[in-house]
Amino acid sequence: SQTIHQWPATLVQPVGSPLSLECTVEGTSNPNLYWYRQAAGRGLQLLFYSVGIGQISSEVPQNLSASRPQDRQFILSSKKLLLSDSGFYLCAWGSPMGEKINNEQFFGPGTRLTVL
Amino acid sequence: GENVEQHPSTLSVQEGDSAVIKCTYSDSASNYFPWYKQELGKRPQLIIDIRSNVGEKKDQRIAVTLNKTAKHFSLHITETQPEDSAVYFCAWGTGFQKLVFGTGTRLLVSP
Numbered sequence: 321s322q323t324i325h326q327w328p329a330t331l332v333q334p335v336g337s338p339l340s341l342e343c344t345v346e347g348t349s350n351p352n353l354y355w356y357r358q359a360a361g362r363g364l365q366l367l368f369y370s371v372g373i374g375q376i377s378s379e380v381p382q383n384l385s386a387s388r389p390q391d392r393q394f395i396l397s398s399k400k401l402l403l404s405d406s407g408f409y410l411c412a413w414g415s416p417m418g419e420k421i422n423n424e425q426f427f428g429p430g431t432r433l434t435v436l
Numbered sequence: 437g438e439n440v441e442q443h444p445s446t447l448s449v450q451e452g453d454s455a456v457i458k459c460t461y462s463d464s465a466s467n468y469f470p471w472y473k474q475e476l477g478k479r480p481q482l483i484i485d486i487r488s489n490v491g492e493k494k495d496q497r498i499a500v501t502l503n504k505t506a507k508h509f510s511l512h513i514t515e516t517q518p519e520d521s522a523v524y525f526c527a528w529g530t531g532f533q534k535l536v537f538g539t540g541t542r543l544l545v546s547p
Contacts, residue, residue: 352533364480364525364537371533410479414533423468423529427479 322347326411326428333435339384339398341431343411346392351413353394354425355386358408370394371416406435442526442538450546455516457541459526460508468529469502469509474540475522484511516545 323346333339345351355367366379368386376386383402387395394411411428441460449455459469470485486493486500486509493500499512513520526538 363539366534366536369534416533423533423535424470424482424485425535426482430479 322413322426324411324413324426324428326409326431328431329429330432331434333401333433335403335435336400339396339401339405339433341396341409341411341433343394343396343428344392345394345413348392348413348415350391350416352416352425353388354412354414355394355396356410356412356427358410358430360407364410368396401435403435406433408432440526440528440536440538442541444541445539446542446544448544448546449516451516451518453516453545455511455513455520455543455545457511457524457526457543458508459510459528459538460506461528461536462507463528464504464507466507466528469500470527470529470535471498471500471511472525472527472537473522474525480525513543516543518545518547521545 325344327342352371354369356364357367358364368376368378370376370388373388373391384396384398409431412425414425443458447455467488471483472480473483474480484495484498484500486502488504491502497514500509502509521544523540523542525540527535529535
């Protein structure tokens with residue numbers, strides 16, 4: 321069965337510091353991968369998605385970036401964090417197009433980031 | 437544009453009552469409509485979904501209905517229990533493997 325991991329689980333960082341969040345998926349090949357941010361008490365905002373190694377699509381302009389160095393690894397980064405970057409960061413995976421043709425997305429446990 | 441309106445934002449019911457949450461979408465090309473449940477501090481969990489070629493789908497106490505003409509879909513929970521208390525998100529997707537999420541409904545089931 322498929323499993324998705326995220327780390328760290330929680331993180332407290334000062335404004336202006338760098339960020340690196342990691343997401344890995346097991347039990348599937350060539351998944352679509354997604355990064356979402358959820359502000360406290362709010363909905364889910366899609367930040368980035370990737371359909372393959374090195375392929376990143378950005379949904380919103382921001383000081384964050386994403387990379388996919390391996391098939392089942394997705395990284396979210398920032399060079400300098402802002403206060404507004406605080407939130408719950410969720411990684412998700414979905415089956416690639418052509419295989420079952422569906423859109424189910426399954427979320428990782430999330431990273432709770434606090435920028436002070 | 438990509439937009440999903442979700443109502444109500446909060447819903448309080450007594451245990452045993454039914455709960456209905458409604459979402460309206462804007463893109464007529466939408467073909468996939470999932471519902472997620474998120475408990476406090478946890479990840480969203482997929483609870484039920486429906487595709488555009490089906491009008492209704494049921495799974496025990498949970499059902500989803502889709503009205504493509506009116507571009508809205510609803511989540512129905514019958515015989516609610518306290519453990520149903522959570523935030524529920526609707527979403528719509530397209531063949532491009534992206535989901536757009538609603539703003540969420542906080543459901544509180546009182547014993």
